[in-house]
Amino acid sequence: MPRTDRNTDKRTTTAQRWRFPLLQGLLPFDKARLGPDIMAGITLAALGIPEVMGYTKIIGTPVVTGLYTLLLPVLVFAVLGSSRHLVVSADSATAAMVAAGLVSLSFTANTPRYVALTSLVGMVAGGVLLLARILRLGFLADFLSRTVLVGFLSGVGVQVAFGELPGMLGIEKGGHGVVQQLLFTFDHLPEMHQATLFIALAVLAIIVGSEVLTPRFPGALLAVIGMTVASAYFHWGENGIKIVGEVPGGLPHLGLPEVTWGDVKLILPIALSCFIVILAQSAATSRAYALRYRDQFNQNVDLVGLSLANVVAGCSSTFVVNGSPTKTAMVDGAGGRSQWSHLTTAVVVLLVLLFLTKPLSFLPNAVLSAIVFMVGVKLVDYRGLADIRRKMPQEFAVALATAATVILFGVEDGIILAVVLSLLQHVRRSYRPRAGVIVRDDVDHWRLEEAAPGRMIEPGLVMFWFGSDLYYANAGFFAAQARGIVRESPTPVRWFVIDCGAITGIDYSAGRALADLQQDLAQAGIVLALARVQERHQGDLEQMGLTKLIGENRLFDSRHECLQAYRLEVETKGPPAKL
Known part of the structure; x- marks a missing residue:
């Protein structure tokens, strides 16, 4: 047989x-x-x-x-x-x-x-x-x-x-x-x-x-x-x-x-x-x-x-x-x-x-x-x-x-x-893609909600989800959304985390926008971190200098890993200033 x-x-x-x-x-x-x-x-x-x-x-x-x-x-x-x-x-x-x-x-x-x-x-x-x-x-x-x-x-x-x-x-x-x-x-x-x-x-x-x-x-x-x-x-x-x-x-x-x-x-x-x-x-x-x-x-x-x-x-x-x-x-x-x-x-x-x-x-x-x-x-x-x-x-x-x-x-x-x-x-869909924040419901499941100021996955931590690749046409929209969430938040933001699960590419213009966002957040005492970074894109981040700027310890493979790192660090930080 x-x-x-x-x-x-x-x-x-x-x-x-x-x-x-x-x-x-x-x-x-x-x-x-x-x-x-x-x-x-x-x-x-x-x-x-x-x-x-x-x-x-x-x-x-x-x-x-x-x-x-x-x-x-x-x-x-x-x-x-x-x-x-x-x-x-x-x-x-x-x-x-x-x-x-x-x-x-x-x-x-x-x-x-x-x-x-x-x-x-x-x-x-x-x-x-x-x-x-x-x-x-x-x-x-x-x-x-x-x-x-x-x-x-x-x-x-x-x-x-x-x-x-x-x-x-x-x-x-x-x-x-x-x-x-x-x-x-x-x-x-x-x-x-x-x-x-x-x-x-x-x-x-x-x-x-x-x-x-x-x-x-x-x-x-x-x-x-x-x-x-x-x-x-x-x-x-x-x-x-x-x-x-x-x-x-x-x-x-x-x-x-x-x-x-x-x-x-x-x-x-x-x-x-x-x-x-x-x-x-x-x-x-x-x-x-x-x-x-x-x-x-x-x-x-x-x-x-x-x-x-x-x-x-x-x-x-x-x-x-x-x-x-x-x-x-x-x-x-x-x-x-x-x-x-x-x-x-x-x-x-x-x-x-x-x-x-x-x-x-x-x-x-x-x-x-x-x-x-x-x-x-x-x-x-x-x-x-x-x-x-x-x-x-x-x-x-x-x-x-x-x-x-x-x-x-x-x-x-x-x-x-x-x-x-x-x-x-x-282009219109990728130029103005859906964006939101990740929260957790009562049974510990992730849920995507509207990107409104004050919605946090844990006190002081905003996990921002962007539903498209980052490129020159939507980089400004992305940065404006991120800054608006932090600036208008009714409670202090300690960490601003970008969930990169839907981001399969970042071009040079978007890389510069991300670097500018990191510097603005750092001046306000807010940490910028990236979660669910795909391995094949880590080389692009390093080539554009983003890995060094953000810090390797702020790049996480999963949301859980990011939350654990935040919990270890949060008690040593004071309340951040507003942007």
Whole structure:
């Protein structure tokens, strides 16, 4: 038996070494799960194909480029990614960002030059993702708070939904920005094409009805098939209803887009914005499903999969791809639990590209506009916003500010604000962290109370707790809190002890503030001591001269040790003067 265990361990270790960094989303293979995974992949294709075709309306590229995002990028991430659940394909947020960025540079959608630049954005974003992997920057995803992500995606949803109103009404789109586009649309309402509007309303009714009556039924696919058949039979394209037109069949063209090195510099800001969204959204989605199913995932490994998926997208005539929460939810709801589902989807898309692109040429544009409109509506996280408003009203204002920036000024400005607000939230918490004093309750347990003058753990001893690292931004706040407690104390303070349990670092500015505090307290006859000093930080204290200044006999490993030292010394000291 022991020998068998050793052999098993050896095989396991060998398998793990062989799996890394490939096939982590596919292995270990569970034969019993293959059938459900295949069915989930077919479901994803049924739901996802109309959706990615609709995203081409957002980004402004030919319809077939949406299908391409569900082919090679999906295959690449399935092989190289670590998440068993994340679907990497076209995404409304990044599509809107690319479109907004290129339009602001005065490029015209659906032109060969424009399409080449959308591919270049994918390639450059892939390069930045790979650089992030080399530098192990996967942790950066944690610096975009859920609050600003909810606001950002909700803003994108409003922008996407409003942007599809002209297509649903059968009028031309005009104006820059959501507000101007809405004004332009309202001004041209008399030009509305009633048949186009009826088609869009019928599609919305089918999608909403299927979600209410049979949530797993692909209502969008039914709408696409039904309207395509009707369009071909009744010759809608010849009666003033705009249709998709010829859709090239076959595999995507492989090769570099026709661009120059100067174009790389031109679209770099767009690619960096996409990088931030891809990093945050993909990590959040992967983490959520890994926690749900007790799976493991590695954000740095996923960065490789995301990077090469985008490079492959750029080299296969399509645009930037992202970890899609909506498609990941589709697979999960259909019972898929591994990347085998996504491989199945890629096979279905391949069959569509080879044999079914001709019927797609009869598809009315209003159908895609209606599908994308519903995608935009679903991106507005009403429940998330309501939950934030109920639990954290201040953060609700941050979410609204982010959403408003996206709507009024554009997606790129919105993502910049999202990053800034996320960092400011983090800085605000560490800049004004929670502080208090340690006291003891009736059963001799430690308790943290508000840092108010006069609250002591023992007569004459204040044990001050500071809930953050000490650094240049909060050093003044820390020192002011400490001085205020001593100065305003109704009874004399003999010892002022800093509980360092939550302090994991002290920079130079904070070290100088601590030294100044010690000198002020010493002039008043008050001892400054440190309790629960972590061993790895004692070297920093010594290097800054704080160990010598405070005294080695005033550095304690525990609160109990500090109290014992105080009790031995307290009777030999007179009452201290006030600061």
